Amino acid sequence: MPTEVILPRVDMDMTEGSITAWYVNEGDSVKQGEPLFDIETSKATMEIESPASGIVRNVTASVGDTVPVGTVIAWIYATGEAVREPEDAIEAATVQAPEVVSATADAPAVPSARELATASSRGANVGTRATPAARHLAREGGVALAEISGSGPLGRIVKNDVLAFVQRTTAAAGRSARLNRIWLQRGNAATIVLVHGFAAESNSWRPLWNAMRGAGMFADVGVLAIDLPGHGKSPDDDMSSLPEIAHAIEAVLTDEQVEQAHLVGHSFGGAVATQLAASSRVPVRSLTLLAPAGIGENCNWAFINGVTRANDRAALKAWLEELVQDATFIDEAFVATAEQQLARPGRREALERMANVYFRDGRLRFDITALLSSLYVPVRVVWGAADRILPIAHADRLAGTIAQHRLAGVGHLPQIEAGADVARVIGEQLR
Amino acid sequence: MNTAMSEVRELTYAQAINEALAIALERDESVFLMGEDIGVYGGAFQVTGGLYERFGPERVMDTPIAELAGAGIAVGAAMTGSRPVYEFQFSDFATLAMEQIVNQAAKMRYMLGGGVSVPVVMRFPAGSGTGAAAQHSQSLEAWFAHVPGLKVVQPSTPHDAKGLLLAALDDPDPVMIFEHKLLYKSKGVVPEGYYVEPLGKAVMRRQGADLTIVATSIMSVRALEAAETLAHDGIDAEVLDLRSIRPIDRQAIIDSVQKTSRLICVYEGVQQLGIGSEIAAIVSESEAFDALDAPIVRLGGADCPLPYNPQLERAAVPQVADIVDAARRLVGGRI
Numbered sequence: 001m002p003t004e005v006i007l008p009r010v011d012m013d014m015t016e017g018s019i020t021a022w023y024v025n026e027g028d029s030v031k032q033g034e035p036l037f038d039i040e041t042s043k044a045t046m047e048i049e050s051p052a053s054g055i056v057r058n059v060t061a062s063v064g065d066t067v068p069v070g071t072v073i074a075w076i077y078a079t080g081e082a083v084r085e086p087e088d089a090i091e092a093a094t095v096q097a098p099e100v101v102s103a104t105a106d107a108p109a110v111p112s113a114r115e116l117a118t119a120s121s122r123g124a125n126v127g128t129r130a131t132p133a134a135r136h137l138a139r140e141g142g143v144a145l146a147e148i149s150g151s152g153p154l155g156r157i158v159k160n161d162v163l164a165f166v167q168r169t170t171a172a173a174g175r176s177a178r179l180n181r182i183w184l185q186r187g188n189a190a191t192i193v194l195v196h197g198f199a200a201e202s203n204s205w206r207p208l209w210n211a212m213r214g215a216g217m218f219a220d221v222g223v224l225a226i227d228l229p230g231h232g233k234s235p236d237d238d239m240s241s242l243p244e245i246a247h248a249i250e251a252v253l254t255d256e257q258v259e260q261a262h263l264v265g266h267s268f269g270g271a272v273a274t275q276l277a278a279s280s281r282v283p284v285r286s287l288t289l290l291a292p293a294g295i296g297e298n299c300n301w302a303f304i305n306g307v308t309r310a311n312d313r314a315a316l317k318a319w320l321e322e323l324v325q326d327a328t329f330i331d332e333a334f335v336a337t338a339e340q341q342l343a344r345p346g347r348r349e350a351l352e353r354m355a356n357v358y359f360r361d362g363r364l365r366f367d368i369t370a371l372l373s374s375l376y377v378p379v380r381v382v383w384g385a386a387d388r389i390l391p392i393a394h395a396d397r398l399a400g401t402i403a404q405h406r407l408a409g410v411g412h413l414p415q416i417e418a419g420a421d422v423a424r425v426i427g428e429q430l431r
Numbered sequence: 432m433n434t435a436m437s438e439v440r441e442l443t444y445a446q447a448i449n450e451a452l453a454i455a456l457e458r459d460e461s462v463f464l465m466g467e468d469i470g471v472y473g474g475a476f477q478v479t480g481g482l483y484e485r486f487g488p489e490r491v492m493d494t495p496i497a498e499l500a501g502a503g504i505a506v507g508a509a510m511t512g513s514r515p516v517y518e519f520q521f522s523d524f525a526t527l528a529m530e531q532i533v534n535q536a537a538k539m540r541y542m543l544g545g546g547v548s549v550p551v552v553m554r555f556p557a558g559s560g561t562g563a564a565a566q567h568s569q570s571l572e573a574w575f576a577h578v579p580g581l582k583v584v585q586p587s588t589p590h591d592a593k594g595l596l597l598a599a600l601d602d603p604d605p606v607m608i609f610e611h612k613l614l615y616k617s618k619g620v621v622p623e624g625y626y627v628e629p630l631g632k633a634v635m636r637r638q639g640a641d642l643t644i645v646a647t648s649i650m651s652v653r654a655l656e657a658a659e660t661l662a663h664d665g666i667d668a669e670v671l672d673l674r675s676i677r678p679i680d681r682q683a684i685i686d687s688v689q690k691t692s693r694l695i696c697v698y699e700g701v702q703q704l705g706i707g708s709e710i711a712a713i714v715s716e717s718e719a720f721d722a723l724d725a726p727i728v729r730l731g732g733a734d735c736p737l738p739y740n741p742q743l744e745r746a747a748v749p750q751v752a753d754i755v756d757a758a759r760r761l762v763g764g765r766i
Contacts, residue, residue: 132721133724136722158764
């Protein structure tokens with residue numbers, strides 16, 4: 001029976017790694033313990049050894065690919081063993097009972113713990129792997145296992161992963177009672193919650209708020225803008241996962257006694273809003289996403305680097321103009337605000353760290369499509385056809401049940417470039 | 432602080448058994464010993480040395496090489512008022528006496544509605560490591576633990592060898608005692624005089640926080656050695672010596688795993704269908720299931736007849752290094 005070659009977890013908080021070298025080709029022979037491939041994580045490059053002796057087949061990841069921890073990237077077949085297609089091999093592993101001990105010439109007589117681990121890991125691709133203790137703890141704490149990344153073999157969630165997650169999110173929630181927030185308008189029942197994007201801050205919603213007031217649809221509604229960690233006046237707390245940030249936002253909503261939220265998120269803020277919509281204990285009634293990150297695979301990495309590293313106003317202005325179709329939207333005030341943001345001590349470094357976690361090399365390191373499909377509230381997505389930061393082609397991946405508002409001649413800031421249209425879309429979500 | 436009755440000193444495991452037998456023969460006239468070469472020769476492992484001289488041929492009987500007959504005599508004697516202690520020369524020869532042990536000794540009390548009991552004790556030198564090869568090295572205790580009506584114990588220390596034997600001689604039901612050959616020369620503190628260790632109770636040999644090792648017989652000794660090494664790695668192992676495999680001290684296992692959340696079962700019997708299988712099932716059927724933070728690990732004997740070659744003989748059975756390795760991987764989150 002073939003042995004799976006799995007992308008291992010080599011760091012505690014690693015969720016994926018990229019393959020930077022293969023030492024064998026399809027069809028080559030390897031011995032157990034020989035180097036198979038190198039993986040690179042955000043921290044280091046590591047050589048990974050072969051778990052078994054045999055012939056390498058069905059390699060599914062190439063140099064340069066990034067795969068989640070636990071993915072089967074190749075199979076090692078014993079000499080003479082019939083090769084199956086990868087799906088069949090997984091099925092075969094499910095059907096056959098695990099062999100714990102076999103007194104063949106190859107196997108050591110007493111099963112080593114490594115053998116036991118291999119035997120127990122030859123299972124089908126189960127939904128979420130978690131130990132009984134982890135499941136019990138997650139149930140008690142009201143935490144969804146799907147939010148936690150596991151540090152055990154095959155990405156199995158162990159008790160410590162749940163504890164660490166709870167600690168981080170509690171700490172995040174604790175810290176985030178300090179997340180800066182601006183009430184643009186106080187309301188009676190529902191609250192529109194505005195979540196800005198990477199390198200922006202809450203005041204960037206003011207042009208949209210002006211347009212909303214003009215639309216006359218928002219008389220009784222609260223409008224609350226929240227600064228993400230490391231942005232605006234919020235503290236520079238490093239949060240390295242969407243669930244952490246979402247929990248921090250949720251803590252603000254609880255703190256502000258928001259009873260029903262209509263979430264509006266722009267770009268990276270759209271991903272945060274989606275994560276929040278999927279897990280919030282504060283009721284979420286609708287979700288409006290403006291050019292959201294996390295649907296397509298790539299983003300404009302040059303832009304992100306350019307903005308965070310711009311050394312003078314002229315350079316910054318040039319990069320900011322990438323945000324819009326019509327450069328006149330980027331006026332001196334806009335640039336000055338952005339410059340002020342970046343001038344805060346530690347702010348550039350915090351943004352660079354965040355960029356490395358979420359957008360490194362222009363690949364989005366998170367995917368919200370699954371979260372979106374789990375929602376039962378009205379979801380509308382607004383996208384500018386001329387968006388040079390997150391191309392509108394990403395929207396082709398959206399499910400048909402999600403309404404799309406595609407705006408011709410608009411770049412990455414529909415809330416500024418087409419404020420009236422965006423105000424109307426948001427207003428319709430309140431009905 | 433010593434009393435006249437319970438002076439403390441070191442004896443070997445074999446000497447401790449010898450002392451228990453002597454005490455029993457003195458206290459209770461109905462007790463007698465039987466077995467091949469136990470009398471004049473003093474026993475294949477010198478456990479009964481000196482007893483023939485002290486108590487005579489009516490109390491210490493040499494039997495022919497006829498285990499089925501011997502067991503039958505022991506069962507019959509037990510049913511008619513005696514308390515025989517039948518020593519098998521090797522546990523492997525229990526196979527010849529299965530009918531009398533399983534069909535008669537285990538069942539007579541039940542089949543005769545409690546009208547009779549069978550207070551027989553049978554002792555079995557067991558286990559590998561002496562180069563005695565496939566037919567003289569087995570650990571078959573799991574077979575007997577599978578039979579209702581029997582009690583089965585595996586003492587791992589001289590103290591327990593004496594205490595469990597004396598408790599067995601007080602028990603109205605058949606008790607099978609499996610003594611590991613390599614333990615006969617091991618030394619330990621043994622109180623003088625009469626005392627018993629309760630049948631059916633495990634004993635915690637080492638308290639720990641990071642994982643539970645449930646072990647039987649010589650594996651308890653190896654587990655303690657492993658725990659010393661693991662302590663240097665910062666891994667704190669709890670070692671539970673099961674001592675009794677029928678009945679099993681379920682609560683001790685459950686309580687320990689609830690505390691540590693990780694479990695290794697170490698036993699010499701063949702891994703498949705050995706005592707570790709039962710321990711794992713006990714845990715998974717209990718409230719301790721929700722405490723498990725990793726799969727249960729079993730380290731048992733290899734799936735082959737025990738080899739004669741000394742290196743292969745060692746490789747066929749869990750050693751200290753195997754326990755250390757498994758514990759490191761288990762606690763390190765690699766299992």
